[in-house]
Amino acid sequence: MKKILLILILLLTFFSACSKKVTSPSELTQTYNFDSITIFDINNGWAINEGEGEVYKTQDGGKSWVDVSPKNKSSIFSYSWYFMDPYTSWVLYSDTFTLYSTEDGGTHWKSNKVPFDSAILLFTRSGNSFIGWALKSYGMASGDEPVDLYKFENDSWMLVSKGEMPQENRKNAIPWTDEKNGFVMLPDMLTGFVTIEYRSPGDYGLYATDDGGKTWHRERLGKLESKKDEFFVMYAPKLLHYGTKVAVILPVLCEKISSNHMNYSIIFFSKDAEGTTWHEESTLKIKERVIYMDIEDQFHWWVLTEGNLYKTEDGRKNWVEISSIKGAVQIQFINSKTGFALVKSDNKTVLLRSDDGGNFWKVVYPD
């Protein structure tokens, strides 16, 4: 009997070993898929997967990431999140109109119901609390997008200005037509800009406020006025700090269609906080579609195209083609030398790092 039992145990052990799944090393490694990264310094950064509603954090320069998403997550729309520093961030979950915020790097999240499910979010610190802005989107209709502006102050959201809706003729409001693809408020909390992309040739939208978003007026970019047969892509304005001064840099992509090819030029306009007119700071002429731009400081700017990476480091006078990063969808430099590139292919994510200003890149994630 004991013999039979021993044989049975041996047989069971044998078959159990045969049917056991052998786990390969790659299956043991948890890899995440990112839509966007925000890196603050050599160690700390955030990443987001908007479709899955997931938020990640790194503390070792991107080598490893931890999922710090709030619970009950759903999808997040583009720009409906704001990462202020390695500890402080806001994420808007669209299905539930819920804005989550953390001040301890994602260990604890606070949730608040908000009157929007999709918005470009901005926050700034004000003493021990925060002031926030939300350019609420009503969704698109073949390129048209009504918006409202909300402000967060004293722990509550208030409607600052109602945007125009179809069949309305609302004065001093942001128009409902065309796509709103950039929004910025200056530290004075009074001056702000909304950029609007038109799909008709020779037209563009740049709206400004100087009363904290209550009223809006259209501004003109002289250089574009003569380009009647070109199409303009308006990017989000970027704030550039020069000591105590702040300048707004506005990149505009000009597309000219020839018979067999496209010609692109990016014009960087600038305006200081007290300025009344926009001037052309720099122009880069290229042959490929633009994917991303990064303005690190007064001198170091990068432009990522479908195929190449361009850089200027002499105050925007000269641009040079420095490398090519296949599949890159975003670049972000944290100083004049160190930068990160997010590469995506077949929904897989690779994070690259450069320590020589973008000439040479090495993989940091997945390890």
Added chain:
Amino acid sequence: MGNGIHTATNVSNVLNCLKSNGKTFVGRYFAVVNTWKALTRAEAQNISAAGIYIVSIWEDRDGEDPSYFSYSNGKSDGKNAFNYAANLGQLANTPVYFAVDFDAKLSNKQSILDYFNGARDGYLQYLHDRHEFGLPEIYYKISVYGSYDVLTWCKDQGIATYFFQAYAPGWSSGRNANPWAGYHLRQVASNQSLCSINVNLDVSSGAAGGWKY
């Protein structure tokens, strides 16, 4: 070749003007969240009574946001869009055009195709639900509004039946400036003022799936 428009504005008050301007179809939106642009039954009845065809476009939320395009959002949109069509009484075997409203790049291709796979499963869910509730199964066609490259990808995938080319000549690295071979509808201008409303101008190559009561 027919001429028409699509617009986010209710056209009930301008139908005679649209007709006198030679417009034979009007594209209107289906939406369940952002309903400011949505077609209602009353408006559909007005359009039909004027003898104008309706073209159904689904664009509810962030159709310009590349990250919106996922299998799960496609499934939810597919189910909602065809329920909307059936509740409105849209004619069977006509299309709903799902909008991909941005200059999609190669890195966006897979998620857009995932979205349309989701839309197909959402459509099957819609049919299943109607069957479960003893309602007649009304069949519709999954169709696409988008750039030159998006139409090509969707055609190769084989899910979309009708194709509506968006206007933005610089999209698809300039390919979108040319008519996409096989289009059913093609947008030829955006943000035009016609009959005191803001419209996008379209042409059809023939039968583009318009419907009326």
